[in-house]
Amino acid sequence: MGKLSQFITHPIELRAAIILKFFRKPLFSVQDTQETPDLKKCYQLLNLTSRSFSAVIMELNPELRNAVMLFYLILRALDTVEDDMSIAHEVKVPLLRDFYKKLSLDDWSFDGNAPTEKDRAVLTDFNAILHEFHRLNKDYCDVIIKITKEMGNGMADYILDEEFNLNGVQTIKDYDMYCHYVAGLVGDGLTHLMVIAKFASPELINQPELFESMGLFLQKTNIIRDYAEDIEAGRSFWPKEIWSIYGNKLTDFQSSTNTKQGVFCINHLVLNALEHVTDVLSYLSSIQEQSSFQFCAIPQVMAIATLALVFNNENVLHTNVKIRKGTTCDLILKSRSYKGCVDIFEYYLRDIRKRLGVEDPNYLKFNIHIAKIDQFIEEMYQDNLPQGVKPNKTPIYLKVTERSKYDNPVEDVQYEEIYKFNMLLTVLLTTGLAFLVIYLGPSQN
Incomplete structure (x- = not known):
């Protein structure tokens, strides 16, 4: 079933799509995402790697937006190393374990991914991420470094876990x-x-x-x-x-x-x-x-x-x-x-x-x-307590x-959004009805 037919058969969802597209106002401006060439590059990388994450991150309060965007890109870079089966284990495992250390460098990038790796740009352009990372509040940086270290080591452990690689996840634990x-x-x-x-x-x-x-x-x-x-x-x-x-x-x-x-x-x-x-x-x-x-x-x-x-x-x-x-x-x-x-x-x-x-x-x-x-x-x-019961x-x-x-x-x-939608619908229906009356009305000789 195509998207149009889905919307026609689910009118509430059609209303939601129209409100989301035309009536919902973003909470904050996104003008500050173009502040520096490196920051602009980072948001390009964000949009390149995930349109869905890009959309929700762009909605964030500017106080947190850049920190979350960079956190996402750093973990995406880490994941791109881990996912690429063309990288030899003797290269991949040390890189994953020490990836958090790269965040303390002024410049660093990695071009060892396969040309077919879809998110390799996050690593080849990692310098832009580093430059913006060092502009963040130090407390934000400390959190991101800590999580990157734990995740990188966890990924490395799973790569070296022969039981996991041969037979997958075993227990609920x-x-x-x-x-x-x-x-x-x-x-x-x-x-x-x-x-x-x-x-x-x-x-x-x-x-x-x-x-x-x-x-x-x-x-x-x-x-x-x-x-x-x-x-x-x-x-x-x-x-x-x-x-x-x-x-x-x-x-x-x-x-x-x-x-x-x-x-x-x-x-x-x-x-x-x-x-x-x-x-x-x-x-x-x-x-x-x-x-x-x-x-x-x-x-x-x-x-x-x-x-x-x-x-x-x-x-x-x-x-x-x-x-x-x-x-x-x-x-x-x-x-x-x-x-x-x-x-x-x-x-x-x-x-x-x-x-x-x-x-x-x-x-x-x-x-x-x-x-x-x-x-x-x-x-x-x-909400449904008996009268007098606190x-x-x-x-x-x-x-x-x-x-x-x-x-x-x-x-x-x-x-307010629903009211505006209803007003638009009323105008469209009224206009359509008027045209229908004129079209079907008696012809003038």
Whole structure:
């Protein structure tokens, strides 16, 4: 189904796309992204490597925008070294372990990637990244250096791990550790950057389980969705501790005779990912600055929407499934407020539970876990208390109550955007009707 027909059959998503394109105003100007030739080059590299990340980073408060952009490019450079199979291990491993040291140099670049490596420009033009990196607040630099060191060493360890390279991820503990290195550390670094900028509650620093869950929830969603792509590339990230319950080999699920077991395995992995939901919602309640909140919230609502899409979906076993473009537009608009994010999670959790079959081996576990999330959300708002009963002022209730004051201006903007859309629609319909009356009216002799 083409994008146009998708929009026609999903009018709410069409409205969201129009509002996003024509009525939503960016929070900040992006003029300062052209301040120096090196900075301009960095943003070109950002757009070259990922249009989706570029879009959300460009929306950030200028206080944090350059730091996050450079953090992303540095980790992308590190990842480009790790991914390139043409680089010999004796070159790659020391480079990964010492990559953080390059950040202390005035100039350094690397041209050892294969010519076909799509993101090699991040390394060949690394001088521009270094020049702008040294212009950052030292506290931001220290965070980025720390995370780069940990991630580089983690990547090197996995390259040298023969068991992982031969047989993939084995246990759920290994699964969590792998996701920690590729995504949990990113959540760690971003949290420290936001706290330094005074855009998030300082208490987040002492709650590593929250920012760890932010990363793991995203990474696990991607791993579930990318099954077919990874199998084709000879990679294996689904943990054997889970998939071996349903088949003898991970590739067996692509056979038509094993589809049902493959779907049960997908659902089991979705259940595992849902264990991070309450941490994700707790984390988001601690982000106070609006652009930082949107930066954190958008990937998380995309993840829960993707989990609902892959749940019970046998297509995952054969192709890479994605949520519709219009759905993405709708999620971006609705997730600008904390309550909007919670509503999105509730919607997709209900959708998962509605499609959960009693024959699923994890039927009971799914219902118990989703009920716990529902209870957690009820504790946040406590809207339906009997008359005269005061709310139980738990930490999450107080946090969400405090966070609500940041939502009010956002909700006003949302109402204004919908009003403008409705006015445009009224004008278009009225004009169209007028032309129709004139065209179909009696001819004048």
